[in-house]
Amino acid sequence: MRTVSLRDRKRTRTRQALVDAATDLFESRGYDQTTIAEIAAAAEIGTRTFFSYFASKEDLLFPEADVRVQAGLDAIAARGPEEGPAEVLLRALRQIGEDSDDLSGRLAALRLRLIRTVPAVRGRGLQLQQDAQRQIVRHLAAAFPDQLDEVGAGALTGAFVGAVTGALQVLLGDSDDPIEPAAVQQALEVAVAVALTPWLRHPDHQQ
Amino acid sequence: MRTVSLRDRKRTRTRQALVDAATDLFESRGYDQTTIAEIAAAAEIGTRTFFSYFASKEDLLFPEADVRVQAGLDAIAARGPEEGPAEVLLRALRQIGEDSDDLSGRLAALRLRLIRTVPAVRGRGLQLQQDAQRQIVRHLAAAFPDQLDEVGAGALTGAFVGAVTGALQVLLGDSDDPIEPAAVQQALEVAVAVALTPWLRHPDHQQ
DNA sequence: CCAGAAAACCGCACTCAGTGCAGATTGGCA
DNA sequence: TGCCAATCTGCACTGAGTGCGGTTTTCTGG
Numbered sequence: 001m002r003t004v005s006l007r008d009r010k011r012t013r014t015r016q017a018l019v020d021a022a023t024d025l026f027e028s029r030g031y032d033q034t035t036i037a038e039i040a041a042a043a044e045i046g047t048r049t050f051f052s053y054f055a056s057k058e059d060l061l062f063p064e065a066d067v068r069v070q071a072g073l074d075a076i077a078a079r080g081p082e083e084g085p086a087e088v089l090l091r092a093l094r095q096i097g098e099d100s101d102d103l104s105g106r107l108a109a110l111r112l113r114l115i116r117t118v119p120a121v122r123g124r125g126l127q128l129q130q131d132a133q134r135q136i137v138r139h140l141a142a143a144f145p146d147q148l149d150e151v152g153a154g155a156l157t158g159a160f161v162g163a164v165t166g167a168l169q170v171l172l173g174d175s176d177d178p179i180e181p182a183a184v185q186q187a188l189e190v191a192v193a194v195a196l197t198p199w200l201r202h203p204d205h206q207q
Numbered sequence: 208m209r210t211v212s213l214r215d216r217k218r219t220r221t222r223q224a225l226v227d228a229a230t231d232l233f234e235s236r237g238y239d240q241t242t243i244a245e246i247a248a249a250a251e252i253g254t255r256t257f258f259s260y261f262a263s264k265e266d267l268l269f270p271e272a273d274v275r276v277q278a279g280l281d282a283i284a285a286r287g288p289e290e291g292p293a294e295v296l297l298r299a300l301r302q303i304g305e306d307s308d309d310l311s312g313r314l315a316a317l318r319l320r321l322i323r324t325v326p327a328v329r330g331r332g333l334q335l336q337q338d339a340q341r342q343i344v345r346h347l348a349a350a351f352p353d354q355l356d357e358v359g360a361g362a363l364t365g366a367f368v369g370a371v372t373g374a375l376q377v378l379l380g381d382s383d384d385p386i387e388p389a390a391v392q393q394a395l396e397v398a399v400a401v402a403l404t405p406w407l408r409h410p411d412h413q414q
Numbered sequence: 415c416c417a418g419a420a421a422a423c424c425g426c427a428c429t430c431a432g433t434g435c436a437g438a439t440t441g442g443c444a
Numbered sequence: 445t446g447c448c449a450a451t452c453t454g455c456a457c458t459g460a461g462t463g464c465g466g467t468t469t470t471c472t473g474g
Contacts, residue, residue, distance in 0.1 A: 007421075007470055035459065046424040051461070122337070123330030130333065130376075137377060151394050154377035155370040155401040162369015163362040169337075170344060170361035187358050194362040195369075195402070214441055214450075242430065253453045258432065416474085423468070431460085439452070444445100 015053050015063070017043040022060040023107050031118050058124035061111045069132045072096050076139045085144050085153070086196045089160050092136070093188075112172065133161055163195035164188060222260050222270070224250040229267040230314050238325050265331035268318045276339045279303050283346045292351050292360070293403045296367050299343070300395075319379060340368055370402035371395060 021042035025034040036057055040050040054060055075092035083091070114121045141153035148156065167187040228249035232241040243264055247257040261267055282299035290298070321328045348360035355363065374394040 005471075010470090011422085036461090037459085048424050048426090048462095049422080052422075055461090057460075119334060120330075123327075123334045126333035126337065127326060127330045130329070133373065134376070137373070150377045150380075151374050151397055152401065154373040154375075155394075155398040156373075158369035158371070158373020158376075158398070159366040159402040160369070162365035162367070162373070164365070166340065166344070166361040166363075166365020166369070167358050168361075169341070169365075170357045187362075190358055191362040191365070194359065195366040197404075212442075217441090218451085243432090244430085255433095255454070256452055259451075262432090264431075417472100419470105419472080421468105421470075423466105425466090426464090428462080428464105429460105430462105431458105433456105433458080435455090435457105437453090439450100441450080442448085444447090 014043065014045060018045075018050070018053055019060060019063050019107065023110060026110060026114065027106075031114055031121065056124070058121050061107070061114060061121055062125065062128055063107075065128050065132075068096055069135060072132065072136060073139050076136065076143055079143060085140055085148055085156060086160075088140070088143070089136075089157065090192060090196065093160075093164065116172075116174075129161070129165070133157055159195045160192075163191040167191040167194075221250065221252060225252075225257070225260055226267060226270050226314065230317060233317060233321065234313075238321055238328065263331070265328050268314070268321060268328055269332065269335055270314075272335050272339075275303050276342060279339065279343060280346050283343065283350055286350060292347055292355055292363055293367075295347065295350070296343075296364065297399060297403065300367075300371065323379075323381075336368070336372070340364055366402045367399075370398040374398040374401075 018039060022034070022039045025039060025042060036050055037047045039057075039060070040047045072092045072095065075095040076088050079088045079091075111121075111125075115125050116122070137150065137153045137157045140157060141148050141150045144153075167190055168184070171183060171187045225246060229241070229246045232246060232249060243257055244254045246267070247254045279299045279302065282302040283295050286295045286298075318328075318332075322332050323329070344357070344360045344364045347364060348355050348357045351360075374397055375391070378390060378394045
């Protein structure tokens with residue numbers, strides 16, 4: 001038994017229609033050249049109704065943000081008895097990376113491009129990232145009360161996330177479409193090595 | 208001989224008047240309740256003219272961003288012969304922290320509060336931080352061509368900046384005015400220890 | 415099957431940020 | 445002094461986002 005009331009199904013469908021319509025329009029016409037009115041019209045709802053689905057135009061690019069954050073928090077909660085904070089963060093990252101097609105997929109590719117192109121989108125993305133980070137810090141500190149205080153958890157999480165995004169930012173830098181998974185993997189390993197070296201117990205980590 | 212043409216002096220004065228007026232109005236009325244028209248009127252210029260001084264309302268809170276970034280880049284350029292990348296980053300941070308009253312000062316305090324309060328301001332701040340970070344990465348990679356490639360420099364800088372901001376974010380968390388410099392110093396040391404341990408040659412660093 | 419309540423839809427009018435344009439002002443400089 | 449360029453400013457406009465109020469649709473209990 002899921003959330004299957006007609007109301008909710010309809011709402012989910014409309015929401016998806018909005019994302020799809022926005023994806024199409026952003027790709028063909030460009031982000032700034034697309035108005036919310038056009039997106040709403042393409043999804044066959046009134047302009048006013050749009051704002052009961054998304055609070056802003058930018059949010060169309062990050063539709064399942066909360067789901068991904070939750071996956072990360074779950075990964076922290078499911079820590080093994082022998083894991084330290086660094087291992088947990090690493091596993092959480094892999095978890096998020098797996099169940100979301102974050103580098104393939106039409107919307108994902110569009111998002112990456114618009115993040116590099118449109119300031120408003122970048123700002124919103126960074127904002128969401130920081131919010132997620134804050135939650136991770138709280139859960140991490142709570143999960144390792146003897147090894148980390150809040151400030152330490154903030155520093156560790158910040159270093160980890162900062163290293164990964166810093167490396168990815170350089171890697172995805174200016175080129176457009178051709179993203180090689182191998183290179184991404186390599187960049188992540190560099191970032192992890194830089195950020196987590198003093199934290200990992202086993203210096204070798206496969207995959 | 209500086210930039211002392213009457214034109215430039217006048218322009219600088221008007222710019223400062225705008226920042227001052229905005230500071231006053233933001234403090235008394237609140238950020239969202241203050242319109243650009245009001246700020247412009249308080250600084251005795253036309254509403255339209257405002258946009259030839261600042262591109263947006265948020266930018267009023269970050270008036271000397273470029274100056275600070277430049278100070279950081281200079282600090283990198285002035286590296287000593289025995290310094291590694293981590294030491295340079297550390298020195299750059301201290302440099303920036305010194306010549307900008309970033310934790311005292313009316314505008315600085317207001318900025319911190321609004322960053323926590325107003326999403327648009329936070330987004331803009333993160334954006335500026337990321338831009339600065341990108342420049343630092345470039346300069347750092349150029350300064351240490353044998354020790355760092357671009358991706359490594361991105362990871363290192365990201366880890367460093369991420370750790371510091373992550374720790375500060377937790378520290379400045381929810382409280383409002385009372386910021387104790389000693390606690391800040393402590394948080395920075397924690398962050399540096401977390402992020403730079405494997406990079407620093409001398410594990411002890413005074414001050 | 416049928417109220418009535420709740421939630422969603424949606425038009426209307428509004429505020430405000432930000433832009434393009436064109437004309438008036440003013441400072442720089444020969 | 446007089447010309448050029450930068451600056452200032454009002455006007456008109458677009459587009460995001462909000463509050464309000466009335467209508468439609470869905471849910472729930474009898």
